[in-house]
Amino acid sequence: MTATKILRLVVPCTALVLFALAWWAATDALRLVSPFVLPSPGDVLGGLARVSRGYMGSTLLDHLIASMSVMLSGFALALVIGIPLGVAMAWFPLVDRLFGPLVAVLRPIPPPAWIPLAILWFGIGLSGRTFIVFVAALVPVLVNSYVGVREVPQNVIAAARTLGANQRVLLTEVVLPAAAPVIFTGMRISVGVAWATIVAAELVVAERGFGFLIMSGYRNFEAEIMAGGMLIIAAIGALMNVAFLLVERRVLRWNAGDSRDV
Amino acid sequence: MSNSIVYRDVSMTFGRGASAVQALSATNFGIGDQEFLMIVGPSGCGKSTLLHITAGLLRPSTGEVLLDGKPVTGPGPDKALVFQNFSLFPWKTVWDNIEFGLRINGVDRADRSERVAKYIRLTGLAGFERHYPRQLSGGMQQRVALARSFVMRPRVLLMDEPFAALDAQNRTLMQEELVRIWSEQRAAVLFITHAVEEAVYLADRVIVMSRRPGTIKEVIDVNAATGPGHWRDRPLNDVASEPRFQELRHRVWDSVRSEITTHEDA
Ligand SMILES: Nc1ncnc2c1ncn2[C@@H]1O[C@H](COP(=O)(O)OP(=O)(O)OP(=O)(O)O)[C@@H](O)[C@H]1O
Numbered sequence: 060m061t062a063t064k065i066l067r068l069v070v071p072c073t074a075l076v077l078f079a080l081a082w083w084a085a086t087d088a089l090r091l092v093s094p095f096v097l098p099s100p101g102d103v104l105g106g107l108a109r110v111s112r113g114y115m116g117s118t119l120l121d122h123l124i125a126s127m128s129v130m131l132s133g134f135a136l137a138l139v140i141g142i143p144l145g146v147a148m149a150w151f152p153l154v155d156r157l158f159g160p161l162v163a164v165l166r167p168i169p170p171p172a173w174i175p176l177a178i179l180w181f182g183i184g185l186s187g188r189t190f191i192v193f194v195a196a197l198v199p200v201l202v203n204s205y206v207g208v209r210e211v212p213q214n215v216i217a218a219a220r221t222l223g224a225n226q227r228v229l230l231t232e233v234v235l236p237a238a239a240p241v242i243f244t245g246m247r248i249s250v251g252v253a254w255a256t257i258v259a260a261e262l263v264v265a266e267r268g269f270g271f272l273i274m275s276g277y278r279n280f281e282a283e284i285m286a287g288g289m290l291i292i293a294a295i296g297a298l299m300n301v302a303f304l305l306v307e308r309r310v311l312r313w314n315a316g317d318s319r320d321v
Numbered sequence: 322m323s324n325s326i327v328y329r330d331v332s333m334t335f336g337r338g339a340s341a342v343q344a345l346s347a348t349n350f351g352i353g354d355q356e357f358l359m360i361v362g363p364s365g366c367g368k369s370t371l372l373h374i375t376a377g378l379l380r381p382s383t384g385e386v387l388l389d390g391k392p393v394t395g396p397g398p399d400k401a402l403v404f405q406n407f408s409l410f411p412w413k414t415v416w417d418n419i420e421f422g423l424r425i426n427g428v429d430r431a432d433r434s435e436r437v438a439k440y441i442r443l444t445g446l447a448g449f450e451r452h453y454p455r456q457l458s459g460g461m462q463q464r465v466a467l468a469r470s471f472v473m474r475p476r477v478l479l480m481d482e483p484f485a486a487l488d489a490q491n492r493t494l495m496q497e498e499l500v501r502i503w504s505e506q507r508a509a510v511l512f513i514t515h516a517v518e519e520a521v522y523l524a525d526r527v528i529v530m531s532r533r534p535g536t537i538k539e540v541i542d543v544n545a546a547t548g549p550g551h552w553r554d555r556p557l558n559d560v561a562s563e564p565r566f567q568e569l570r571h572r573v574w575d576s577v578r579s580e581i582t583t584h585e586d587a
């Protein structure tokens with residue numbers, strides 16, 4: 060291990076430990092802030108323990124299933140519609156002219172702004188929340204699919220055509236694999252956005268899930284439940300991102316940064 | 322020698338109205354069956370345009386290109402194209418890059434393996450079959466591009482400054498390798514270069530193009546100067562010092578330079 064590698068590992072870890080120490084000092088040791096404003100690390104651990112035994116009639120697993128199932132179904136729907144639509148818009152001028160204006164108009168609307176309309180259309184159940192996640196997750200995956208296809212180098216397409224590729228071969232065997240890294244990045248961004256959006260939706264309407272958990276902590280003046288819920292959301296978000304990066308690295312091995320010795 | 326490619330009044334104008342750019346003015350020419358033709362000319366004079374029209378990637382504004390008497394209507398494996406760089410499929414291994422054209426044209430598996438293996442051997446890529454383009458040097462990548470074209474056994478090999486991005490040693494090696502493969506598998510070659518020495522060394526005939534909108538300004542018959550035993554069949558180092566080689570190189574260079582300087586005066 061080189062010195063720079065050690066530094067790259069040691070510095071962030073030290074920073075994290077120092078940050079936790081400062082937190083502990085401000086709350087437990089010196090009592091600079093009220094526990095209602097900022098609970099101590101010990102309180103938060105206690106809160107996490109309480110949640111995991113069950114809080115407001117739902118266990119941790121219930122909350123997890125509630126949030127994840129909505130997020131994953133909305134995300135899956137976004138992929139199924141977003142990737143083909145983005146690719147088709149980039150590849151067929153007619154499709155671009157048909158859907159381009161619609162996308163341009165809807166794109167700037169922040170996902171939470173859809174929440175009231177989604178409730179109006181689909182009610183406060185699973186389908187309403189799935190719709191919100193879908194709308195939020197659709198944008199990055201659609202845009203990246205579009206950009207990814209548009210940015211396939213002309214040389215690569217021309218080379219395939221001179222080798223005898225017809226339109227179908229060109230799209231499935233050349234354009235899609237060439238655009239895959241950009242599409243993958245869009246998917247990874249989409250997962251993050253979907254996760255953030257489902258939590259936001261649950262803040263407004265839900266009877267379980269992590270957004271609901273935080274909101275309940277707020278309503279019951281239990282700051283340690285709020286903070287505990289936020290920690291879990293952060294951990295799951297980070298885990299999904301890492302998982303995606305790992306899959307990406309496996310699937311797109313050819314694209315690995317410095318890979319002279321794969 | 323019969324002509325394999327014939328240009329009839331081929332010209333090209335990009336865009337319309339005020340923003341129209343004429344890249345190529347009416348060009349008439351014929352390329353021999355197994356001729357090695359080098360094209361030189363000032364930057365922007367329409368060399369790549371001419372090559373893309375020949376490949377069937379661009380439709381000329383006027384005129385037509387005939388390949389063995391039949392008009393070129395679109396791209397296809399009988400007209401292979403090698404670019405300056407960045408045209409390999411980066412998600413495919415060396416083997417899969419070379420195999421791609423055969424596979425999509427329905428060549429059966431056994432035949433494919435045999436042919437891919439042969440061209441991997443010919444281009445000195447043995448041992449790199451499972452590498453991805455990113456893992457190869459620029460010279461190796463161009464070998465893959467050459468193999469990917471030659472494996473299709475094209476009637477015409479179109480090359481757009483294929484060695485321009487290589488260093489001097491690699492360029493010389495690749496030139497010799499190209500000649501070696503081409504002598505085994507004759508095809509008409511249309512090769513664009515900015516390097517006058519490369520043009521004179523490899524060509525049967527050198528075409529000098531005039532400045533934009535380009536057309537054929539001068540045709541220099543290298544074969545007439547070399548006599549039997551072409552320069553390209555010997556190492557470049559040995560022929561570069563020959564007076565006749567140097568004389569021809571000067572002649573081509575002067576012809577190109579007069580196009581560039583008149584351009585600057587204009
Ligand atoms: N697709 C295009 N649309 C508009 N103009 C184009 C297009 N392709 C080429 N041109 C123009 O046509 C002219 C000839 O271009 P071309 O690429 O054929 O030149 P070239 O001789 O290959 O130049 P170089 O030696 O620099 O590669 C240039 O002025 C260029 O800007």
Ligand SMILES: [Mg+2]
Nearest residue numbers: 368369370481
């Ligand atoms: Mg060019």
